[in-house]
Amino acid sequence: MTDSTISLGLIGAGIMGERMLRAALDQPATALRVSGIWDPSTDAMERIAAALPAVPRQPDAAALIAASDCVYIASPPSSHLGHARAALAAGKAVFCEKPLAVDVDDARAFVAEAGARGAVNFPFASSPAVARLREWIASGAVGTPERVSIEVAFATWPRSWQVDAAGWLDRTAQGGFTREVVSHFLFLTRRVAGPFAGLAAKAVFPEAGKSERRIEATLTAGALPVILTGSVGSTTKDDHNVWTLEGDKGAVRLCDWSRAERRLPDGSWEADPEALSQNEARPLALRRQLEGVARLTRGEPHHLATLREAFDVQDIVETILKSA
CATH class of the missing domain: 3.40.50.720 (NAD(P)-binding Rossmann-like Domain)
Structure with a gap:
């Protein structure tokens, strides 16, 4: 070197x-x-x-x-x-x-x-959308943070572009959407809010030998309560996810990996005007x-x-x- x-x-x-x-x-x-x-x-x-x-x-x-x-x-x-x-x-x-x-x-x-x-x-460490969320949080858009919610959903598992890796991605030993996808949003939560504690959870494995098809969990990150849900077969999208941080003055969220949004006083959501698609943001x-x-x-x-x-x-x- x-x-x-x-x-x-x-x-x-x-x-x-x-x-x-x-x-x-x-x-x-x-x-x-x-x-x-x-x-x-x-x-x-x-x-x-x-x-x-x-x-x-x-x-x-x-x-x-x-x-x-x-x-x-x-x-x-x-x-x-x-x-x-x-x-x-x-x-x-x-x-x-x-x-x-x-x-x-x-x-x-x-x-x-x-x-x-x-x-x-964990690419969220370098994500342009996450950087924008953190700018909004630092500027007071959320006020005092109060809670985090994480929702992920998939039409099928593995996702269509991962079928060649289904041999391990859809097995209980190494695969499943909780390891593959939810982990990214847990990383984001930990980095924004702090260490985890107080987990209560349930995972559902309806097919023997295959990975989970539904999860529900509550925990805390730092001082914030976190609600997590995930499911397969509950959306027509290949991959749908929303990470939301709410506070006493507003809320911000990350949608489908790369779109940062903030909640306006009238309750509507405004997307970052400079938001990139996932294909644009990934490189x-x-x-x-x-x-x-x-x-x-x-x-x-x-x-x-x-x-x-x-x-x-x-x-x-x-x-x-x-x-x-």
């Missing part, structure tokens, strides 16, 4: 791995270079070779780690900590997809041993995430989700899923 450039290696060539790879290739070469990608799937590696032939394809995880200053881990959750521990042992920084692990105790131990050399990819957030990765790798302060924040989210998620 030089003072100005870091090398990023990627483990996992699925949807998220390829998305992050393309974002990394769009970064200025003076800030970040891609040292390679590795996936145990021959088909996945062949797909990357055909689409992005200039990207080095490493022969295994060890070679990928050796070639990198920071390792981005986008493999299925059960493999996250094995790769993360190997990277840290080699003196590399780690940027991991959520959840940290499928086992809460193992994730807790990892957070204790890893120190500050790791972060987790901006990924670019900011990668800027944070560079700072993380250099040991500088960064805005990414910390391992502690990610563990706190995972702990809540897994407790909800065990409430069936």
Whole structure:
């Protein structure tokens, strides 16, 4: 690693791995270079070779780690900590997809041993819409915060663009919308309001061996009560979500990932006039995430989700899923 450039290696060539790879290739070469990608799937590696032939394809995880200053881990959750521990042992920084692990105790131990050399990819840390919400909150649009609500709904699970990963995304061990989607909104809640406590929840698993189809939960974040609901088959949308913060003077909300809105005195909602679609907002957030990765790798302060924040989210998620 030089003072100005870091090398990023990627483990996992699925949807998220390829998305992050393309974002990394769009970064200025003076800030970040891609040292390679590795996936145990021959088909996945062949797909990357055909689409992005200039990207080095490493022969295994060890070679990928050796070639990198920071390792981005986008493999299925059960493999996250094995790769993360190997990277840290080699003196590399780690940027991991959520959840940290499928086992809460193992994730807790990892957070204790890893120190500050790791972060987790919760893109709301870099979201333009979340930045606008926080501007509104800071300006007094909400007044004194009083409550948070989170609502997610899906036409089917997995979502249409995830069907190739249904083998693990729709199984109880690693999958489900609570881990995959609700975790993002829990991260946002924790970052805005504070640590979690007082969880009461119920998850419904109507199909044996498959992931949850409905959840309900109440908890607190900092001093704020939080109400959470999630369901499959309750909307015609591929993916619908609303995160709302209400206060004594108003309210703000985030709709469908990328649209910030605030409630006017007459009760109507006004969208941010500069709001972007999710397709427009995603590359901006990924670019900011990668800027944070560079700072993380250099040991500088960064805005990414910390391992502690990610563990706190995972702990809540897994407790909800065990409430069936």
